[in-house]
Amino acid sequence: MTELLHILTIFAIFLLASCVATAMLRKILVKKSILDNPNERSSHTIPTPRGGGLALMGIVLLGWVGHGAASLTPLPGFWFIFAGAIALMAISWLDDLKNLSPKFRLLVQIIVVATSLWGINHDGQTIKLFPEIIPQWVDYVFIGLSWVWFINLYNFMDGIDGITGVETSSISLGLVLIAAYFSWQTDALYLPLFILAATSGFLIWNWEPAAIFLGDVGSIPLGYILGWFMIFLITKGMWAAAFILPLYYLCDATITLLKRAIRKQKIWEAHKEHYYQVGVQNGLSHKAVSLTVLACNIVLIALALFLSADYPWYSLTISFILVFSTMKLLKKKHQK
Numbered sequence: 241m242t243e244l245l246h247i248l249t250i251f252a253i254f255l256l257a258s259c260v261a262t263a264m265l266r267k268i269l270v271k272k273s274i275l276d277n278p279n280e281r282s283s284h285t286i287p288t289p290r291g292g293g294l295a296l297m298g299i300v301l302l303g304w305v306g307h308g309a310a311s312l313t314p315l316p317g318f319w320f321i322f323a324g325a326i327a328l329m330a331i332s333w334l335d336d337l338k339n340l341s342p343k344f345r346l347l348v349q350i351i352v353v354a355t356s357l358w359g360i361n362h363d364g365q366t367i368k369l370f371p372e373i374i375p376q377w378v379d380y381v382f383i384g385l386s387w388v389w390f391i392n393l394y395n396f397m398d399g400i401d402g403i404t405g406v407e408t409s410s411i412s413l414g415l416v417l418i419a420a421y422f423s424w425q426t427d428a429l430y431l432p433l434f435i436l437a438a439t440s441g442f443l444i445w446n447w448e449p450a451a452i453f454l455g456d457v458g459s460i461p462l463g464y465i466l467g468w469f470m471i472f473l474i475t476k477g478m479w480a481a482a483f484i485l486p487l488y489y490l491c492d493a494t495i496t497l498l499k500r501a502i503r504k505q506k507i508w509e510a511h512k513e514h515y516y517q518v519g520v521q522n523g524l525s526h527k528a529v530s531l532t533v534l535a536c537n538i539v540l541i542a543l544a545l546f547l548s549a550d551y552p553w554y555s556l557t558i559s560f561i562l563v564f565s566t567m568k569l570l571k572k573k574h575q576k
Contacts, residue, residue, distance in 0.1 A: 250430070251437045254303055258441025261295035266445065266452045274337070276453050288450060291336055293458015296442040297329055300465075303434035307427070315427045316475075320359025321468050324352040325461045328391075332456035342508045346388070349460075353387045356468065365475055387467045390486070393493035394463025399517055401450040401526035403533060404459055405443035407489055410537035411466055412436035414485045417545050418478070432469060435462075448526040480552030481544035484559045488536055491563045492516060519570035529570065536566040 269275070269289035276290040304322055308314055331348045334340055357380055360367065369379045398404040415432035418424075442458075445451045454462075466486065473482040483490070492515045497507045505511075512521065519529045540559055547555035 247429075247433060250303075250433060251440075254299055254434055254437035255441040257302075258296055258299040258438040259444050260441075261299055262292055262442050262445045262452060265292060265295040269452070276455075288453055290453040290455040291333065291457055292442055292446065292452040293329070293454045293456070293461070294333065296438050296454070296458050297325065297461050299438040299441070300434050301325060303438070304431060307430055307434070311427055313425055313427065315425075315431065315472060316363035316365030317356055317360035317468065318363075318427070318431075320356050320362075321465060324356050325465055327352055328461045328464050329457055332458075332460040336455045336457050346392075349388050349391055349464075350384075352464070353384050353391075357384055357387075360471070367471060367475060369474065369479070383471060387464075387471070390467040390470070390490075391460060391463040393489060393497075394466070395456060395459040396493050396497070397489050397514065397516070398454055398459040399512075399514060400520055400529060401448040402443060402446055402530035403516055403526075404454055404462070405439050405446050406530045406534045407486070407537065408439045408462055408466070409436055409443065410534065410541060411469075411485045412439065414481075414537075414541040414544055415469055415473075417541065418473070418481060421545055422476075422549075424476070428472070435465065448530070450526075478544075478549055480548035480556050483556060484540050484544040484548055487540055487559050487563050488533055488566065491560075492567060495567075515567040515570045522570070522572065524570070532566060532570065536562060 266289050269291055274289060274291055275287040277287045301322065308318055308322065311318075328349065331340070331345060335345060357367075361380075366376075367379055367383055368376070369382065394404070397407070412432040412435040416429055416436060419429035419432070442454070446454065470482040470486065473479070473485075496514045500507050500511070500513065512518075516529050516533065519532070520526060524532075539562055543555045543559050543562075547558075
């Protein structure tokens with residue numbers, strides 16, 4: 241009971257801190273005219289401040305540095321991830337302001353991911369996905385490329401009010417519940433708890449109609465950090481849960497961009513072809529789409545928590561059916 245009260249207290253404090261920090265940041269962004277102006281590919285219609293990730297990530301990293309300094313057993317690679325998140329925030333903030341070259345941003349992401357994988361290994365955690373007959377370097381190349389992809393798909397999917405807040409809250413809640421259910425070390429519970437709380441505070445301002453957008457400065461480091469947690473799940477033997485928790489984002493982004501690649505369209509250019517965007521175009525509000533994704537994610541959390549450890553393929557199959565059904569629902573025409 242004492243532990244639960246401690247968790248709830250931390251959640252409340254960091255939710256409030258994130259909400260206040262976002263409000264203060266919004267005033268600064270408006271004053272500095274750092275706005276996301278609508279265009280033909282936008283899902284919003286009025287200029288809206290962007291860069292809210294500065295507040296969200298600032299609160300997350302504040303909690304992390306305090307907890308990390310006090311932890312006797314930090315998760316493998318923790319301080320490398322902390323430094324990598326700061327580096328990606330800096331580059332992404334410059335991109336929010338000046339639109340950096342996609343190749344340059346990708347190069348920085350690859351360097352950060354490679355350094356992070358080295359750091360995880362340096363801290364004594366070996367990552368092995370494939371059978372022993374497959375060289376270890378193949379595992380790291382595959383994981384590294386997947387991690388870079390996850391970082392970018394997280395950015396691609398941040399296109400309507402509330403959706404990335406919902407996705408981040410869902411994944412981090414799933415991580416907290418899994419860590420508590422299996423009695424893992426406290427870092428595995430508290431680090432995603434800071435993300436859950438800070439994202440919930442930000443979501444108050446990002447819910448439809450959004451008063452502020454996350455920006456690359458938020459979506460890129462969030463994708464990076466959550467990708468690290470998926471790797472952590474894999475090292476704990478819960479590879480199915482690592483796919484299930486972010487499965488809606490994985491499927492929507494991957495399928496949509498594969499279609500664009502087949503049509504020889506530039507996958508890094510902004511567009512409105514993701515399933516959640518089609519849902520808005522077909523008559524659903526941003527809130528309705530985000531709540532639909534949330535409903536899907538709640539079931540995914542339950543599957544990851546209760547079934548994925550003992551029945552990985554069974555739970556993964558059900559999860560795919562659920563996600564594809566959700567995407568099909570979003571593609572239906574709805575009355576406005």
